[in-house]
Amino acid sequence: xxxxxxxxxxxxxxxxxxxxxxxxxxLKKDEYERVxxxxxxxxxxxxxxMYSVMWSEHCSYKSSKVHLRQFGEKxxxxxxxxxxxxxxxxxxxxxxxxxxxxxxxxxxxxxxxEPYQGAxxxxxxxxxxxxxxxxxxxxxxxxxxxxxxxxxxxxxxLPGVVAGIGGYGNCLGLPNIGGEVVFDACYQGNPxxxxxxxxxxxxxxxxxxxxSGAGNKVILYxxxxxxxGIGGASILASETFDDAKPSKRPAVQVGDPFQEKLLIExxxxxxxxxxxxxxxxxxxxxxxxxxxxxxxxxxxxMRVTLDDVPLRDSTLSPEEILMSESQERMCAVVEPDKVDxxxxxxxxxxxxxxxxxxxxxxxxxxxxxxxxxIVDVDPRTVAHEGxxxxxxxxxxxxxxxxxxDDANKLPxxxxxxxxxxxxxxxxxxxxxxxxxxxxxxxDHFVQGNTVLAQPEDSGMIRVDExxxxxxxxxxxxxxxxxxxxxxxxxxxALAEAYRNxxxxxxxxxxxxxxxxxxxxxxxxxxxxxxxxxxxxxxxCQQLGTPVTGGNVSLYNQTGEAAIHPTPVVAxxxxxxxxxxxxxxxxQEEGQLLxxxxxxREEFGGSAWSQVIHDHLGGLPPKVDLERERLLAEILISxxxxxxxxxxxxxxxxxxxxxxxxSALLGGKGARLVVPDGLDAFTFLFSESAxxxxxxxxxxxxxxxxxxxxxxxxxxxxIGVVDGTSVEVQGEFELSxxxxxxxxxxxxxALLS
Amino acid sequence: MTARIGVVTFPGSLDDRDTQxxxxxxxxxxxxxxxxxxxxKQVDAVVLCGGFSYGDxxxxxxxxxxxxxxxxxxxxxxxxxxxxxxxxxxxxxxEAHLLPGGMLxxxxxxxxxxxxxxxxxxxxxxxxxxxxxxxxxxxxxxNMDGRYVADQRTLDELEAEGRVAFRYLDFNPNGSLNxxxxxxxxxxxxxxxxxHPEHAVEPLIGTGRTDGLPFFTSILKKLVNA
Numbered sequence: 008x009x010x011x012x013x014x015x016x017x018x019x020x021x022x023x024x025x026x027x028x029x030x031x032x033x034l035k036k037d038e039y040e041r042v043x044x045x046x047x048x049x050x051x052x053x054x055x056x057m058y059s060v061m062w063s064e065h066c067s068y069k070s071s072k073v074h075l076r077q078f079g080e081k082x083x084x085x086x087x088x089x090x091x092x093x094x095x096x097x098x099x100x101x102x103x104x105x106x107x108x109x110x111x112x113x114x115x116x117x118x119x120x121e122p123y124q125g126a127x128x129x130x131x132x133x134x135x136x137x138x139x140x141x142x143x144x145x146x147x148x149x150x151x152x153x154x155x156x157x158x159x160x161x162x163x164x165l166p167g168v169v170a171g172i173g174g175y176g177n178c179l180g181l182p183n184i185g186g187e188v189v190f191d192a193c194y195q196g197n198p199x200x201x202x203x204x205x206x207x208x209x210x211x212x213x214x215x216x217x218x219s220g221a222g223n224k225v226i227l228y229x230x231x232x233x234x235x236g237i238g239g240a241s242i243l244a245s246e247t248f249d250d251a252k253p254s255k256r257p258a259v260q261v262g263d264p265f266q267e268k269l270l271i272e273x274x275x276x277x278x279x280x281x282x283x284x285x286x287x288x289x290x291x292x293x294x295x296x297x298x299x300x301x302x303x304x305x306x307x308x309m310r311v312t313l314d315d316v317p318l319r320d321s322t323l324s325p326e327e328i329l330m331s332e333s334q335e336r337m338c339a340v341v342e343p344d345k346v347d348x349x350x351x352x353x354x355x356x357x358x359x360x361x362x363x364x365x366x367x368x369x370x371x372x373x374x375x376x377x378x379x380x381i382v383d384v385d386p387r388t389v390a391h392e393g394x395x396x397x398x399x400x401x402x403x404x405x406x407x408x409x410x411x412d413d414a415n416k417l418p419x420x421x422x423x424x425x426x427x428x429x430x431x432x433x434x435x436x437x438x439x440x441x442x443x444x445x446x447x448x449x450d451h452f453v454q455g456n457t458v459l460a461q462p463e464d465s466g467m468i469r470v471d472e473x474x475x476x477x478x479x480x481x482x483x484x485x486x487x488x489x490x491x492x493x494x495x496x497x498x499x500a501l502a503e504a505y506r507n508x509x510x511x512x513x514x515x516x517x518x519x520x521x522x523x524x525x526x527x528x529x530x531x532x533x534x535x536x537x538x539x540x541x542x543x544x545x546x547c548q549q550l551g552t553p554v555t556g557g558n559v560s561l562y563n564q565t566g567e568a569a570i571h572p573t574p575v576v577a578x579x580x581x582x583x584x585x586x587x588x589x590x591x592x593x594q595e596e597g598q599l600l601x602x603x604x605x606x607r608e609e610f611g612g613s614a615w616s617q618v619i620h621d622h623l624g625g626l627p628p629k630v631d632l633e634r635e636r637l638l639a640e641i642l643i644s645x646x647x648x649x650x651x652x653x654x655x656x657x658x659x660x661x662x663x664x665x666x667x668x669s670a671l672l673g674g675k676g677a678r679l680v681v682p683d684g685l686d687a688f689t690f691l692f693s694e695s696a697x698x699x700x701x702x703x704x705x706x707x708x709x710x711x712x713x714x715x716x717x718x719x720x721x722x723x724x725i726g727v728v729d730g731t732s733v734e735v736q737g738e739f740e741l742s743x744x745x746x747x748x749x750x751x752x753x754x755x756a757l758l759s
Numbered sequence: 760m761t762a763r764i765g766v767v768t769f770p771g772s773l774d775d776r777d778t779q780x781x782x783x784x785x786x787x788x789x790x791x792x793x794x795x796x797x798x799x800k801q802v803d804a805v806v807l808c809g810g811f812s813y814g815d816x817x818x819x820x821x822x823x824x825x826x827x828x829x830x831x832x833x834x835x836x837x838x839x840x841x842x843x844x845x846x847x848x849x850x851x852x853x854e855a856h857l858l859p860g861g862m863l864x865x866x867x868x869x870x871x872x873x874x875x876x877x878x879x880x881x882x883x884x885x886x887x888x889x890x891x892x893x894x895x896x897x898x899x900x901x902n903m904d905g906r907y908v909a910d911q912r913t914l915d916e917l918e919a920e921g922r923v924a925f926r927y928l929d930f931n932p933n934g935s936l937n938x939x940x941x942x943x944x945x946x947x948x949x950x951x952x953x954x955h956p957e958h959a960v961e962p963l964i965g966t967g968r969t970d971g972l973p974f975f976t977s978i979l980k981k982l983v984n985a
Contacts, residue, residue: 170869170870173869173870174870177811177870177872177901177903178771178773178811178814178815179773180773180774180810263814264811264814265770265771265811265813265814265815265816266814268770268771268773268811269770269771356770357770446872447871447872447873448869448870448871448872449870449872450870450872450901451872451899451901451965452872452899452901452955452958452965452966453773453774453777453809453901453958454776454777455774455776455777455780455781455957455958455960455961455964455965456964457964457965458963458964469963469964472780585963586963588963759867
């Protein structure tokens with residue numbers, strides 16, 4: 008884009024035949040024609056810049072929104088929901104006057120191109136979403152997926168991503184309390200870096216992204232605007248990678264966590280003094296997004312003087328300023344008589360703040376440059392009325408063959424010795440191994456409210472020091488299950504996150520999701536997406552946990568090879584008193600181990616089939632959401648009434664993985680007996696859903712059993728916490744020392 | 760009557776509110792101090808808390824040391840005001856030459872966050888009198904630049920004078936010389952350490968232990984009994 012002559016609105020109207028680089032900016036021909044139709048003339052360069060980023064897949068959800076509507080249509084009745092889908096993040100009532108906002112977003116593409124900055128700015132972006140709702144961020148979580156653990160590129164991507172998350176989050180003072188790390192060759196070249204954050208506020212402090220009240224000032228504050236991240240949303244996040252194209256590295260933004268920390272404190276202080284009418288963070292699509300969204304959500308129009316935007320690089324063109332994704336910037340709408348105080352607070356925190364425009368009576372978003380009008384649009388057409396695609400979708404023809412390739416028929420261990428070897432292999436496999444090498448690079452303790460952090464089943468944060476009110480969050484998503492059956496896979500992700508929250512004693516309240524898929528232009532991928540969304544929406548309806556918001560990341564594929572469909576689901580829960588939380592670690596010798604739920608021969612997509620046979624086929628475990636709900640109720644009651652001292656959900660790796668983790672964390676072993684009706688192999692490795700293993704003090708056994716019996720939840724006594732080994736009677740015994748070595752040495756050996 | 764203990768907030772301070780809570784839990788009164796303000800509001804002691812002051816972009820603690828509030832802290836510390844520096848606060852104290860030596864990047868080049876075992880070597884400073892010498896405690900450690908270094912003469916002096924206040928046990932998390940986790944000045948009023956006692960003052964929270972609380976009860980007793 009050239010700077011001369013200035014492409015004003017007037018100039019555009021007078022020169023209808025000028026060709027604009029719409030294709031280079033990622034627009035399709037019919038989309039460009041639609042812009043011309045909306046405006047009744049060709050767009051100016053600046054207008055084209057705005058439409059191109061705002062109508063990108065990343066910002067407009069044009070391929071996904073016909074499906075995402077189900078989250079609203081099927082939303083269960085919930086008193087907890089204060090702000091739903093469509094805002095920066097959903098807000099949930101957690102009682103005692105507190106509200107919690109949480110969201111998960113993807114930063115996948117940038118993190119592959121430039122792992123450190125890609126991941127760091129992912130944390131920065133999600134945290135600004137949380138602040139923009141009026142909340143103080145209190146924790147972050149990071150669900151991550153990488154290529155094969157032993158692939159050389161994983162050694163480039165993973166350490167950079169982890170250092171970036173740590174480098175940014177640690178410097179912001181946000182405890183990192185959860186998330187997952189999963190390796191699978193399908194993510195080679197398309198790692199998933201999802202970032203979640205939670206914020207806490209009082210009900211009356213909820214803020215929304217809207218510009219109302221003619222005459223109110225629009226203030227841009229935070230970092231100066233530079234040339235970084237131009238086209239990040241439209242070019243980077245909305246296309247597949249292609250070796251033949253030039254490097255997209257300049258499209259990745261660079262983060263400054265120190266600036267963001269100042270932005271948090273300064274914004275919260277402005278909120279506290281009630282100086283803010285509306286607020287929006289600048290993330291994807293930068294100023295284009297913030298101005299058009301603020302204006303279209305408000306009652307009036309907006310006039311912006313682009314010359315007033317503080318620049319890092321004075322040579323930037325107006326189009327570049329509008330598209331820049333420079334980090335650590337926010338946009339606030341402030342009443343005129345409060346502007347001085349707002350600027351004072353920014354000055355106190357050494358944050359640059361500039362009035363760049365005002366809310367107007369009309370319904371137009373007008374942007375000026377050197378005194379000339381370069382944008383004159385209806386903001387709704389930019390922010391909300393982007394294209395909607397009914398992409399064709401079709402169940403892939405390989406799906407039947409994949410499901411017919413039954414994992415239950417794989418050869419099983421024939422001797423106790425073989426069984427023991429497979430247990431060791433499993434707990435040492437990259438996906439099941441301890442992720443301490445990774446999580447110890449994150450601060451868990453800052454803010455002094457962390458009750459539980461990874462590797463616990465869910466992260467838990469105290470919200471109120473007096474009453475002990477707390478919130479818990481878990482994220483889960485198993486791409487292998489979803490590949491076998493995307494509908495069930497999405498529900499299994501939901502079920503697992505729901506269960507993980509309940510296992511720690513918290514009541515699941517609401518859901519956020521990050522839906523990571525391949526190219527929507529591939530009907531097979533679109534089918535996976537449609538099925539996963541349908542599964543998740545149905546599941547949320549049944550469990551009574553509404554989806555409060557989320558994020559879709561498409562085009563996670565290189566060439567023809569798409570990632571496994573990977574819906575990552577975050578469930579938020581509340582606990583009345585964090586003193587009643589239940590940890591994973593075994594607490595006391597002599598306590599009785601109970602397996603809750605039914606164990607079936609379910610090995611499709613299992614860790615066992617992957618580790619031992621490098622196999623993916625068959626059907627994923629069955630989902631029974633009513634059972635999940637019952638299990639959750641039992642776990643919460645048992646936790647509240649002191650009937651269990653530790654609990655661990657069963658998921659990938661099955662029972663043996665859970666018991667080994669509880670044993671290693673507690674430094675106490677377990678003696679297990681294979682229950683009647685099960686063989687040792689199924690008992691140890693099955694991945695049937697709706698299960699947990701709990702440790703019951705002997706004094707509580709009768710009461711606990713009575714409760715499970717009365718409610719109809721199968722509870723099977725499977726052993727006792729004891730000794731310094733994990734022993735399966737009649738089969739094998741593995742010392743904690745041996746297990747610890749297997750479990751903890753894998754990741755450092757691969758990565759350091 | 761209780762003691763008033765100031766906690767300085769620099770831009771980029773992270774543990775200021777946690778430190779205030781720890782002071783409150785111990786029974787003292789926390790007082791917020793601001794980096795641009797030379798006035799210490801007549802507090803009886805000061806804590807420089809953890810974080811990344813000014814982003815630690817030049818060198819950990821190097822810019823904070825020149826902030827207005829530090830002029831007063833340095834003067835008063837020399838006159839006997841009890842000052843505790845935790846993590847970034849320790850780094851600021853060495854940059855301000857209130858404590859000898861300095862901190863380099865961890866030898867393994869990663870940020871590290873863990874429950875760290877320490878031995879209390881000196882239980883006679885203003886901030887450690889509620890411990891007993893030789894006591895073993897566990898408190899959280901979390902830093903990027905935690906490798907304590909000093910020239911041999913300084914190390915010899917610290918060791919000879921019993922001014923190594925805390926030593927890492929079982930595992931040296933950052934390559935610190937002599938396993939040094941924290942030191943004191945000769946007078947015992949200025950103490951700095953890398954681990955975070957303010958994160959270990961309540962059961963349930965963090966590691967679930969309260970091994971860090973004696974820092975705050977030590978100073979409270981000293982001030983109230985003074």
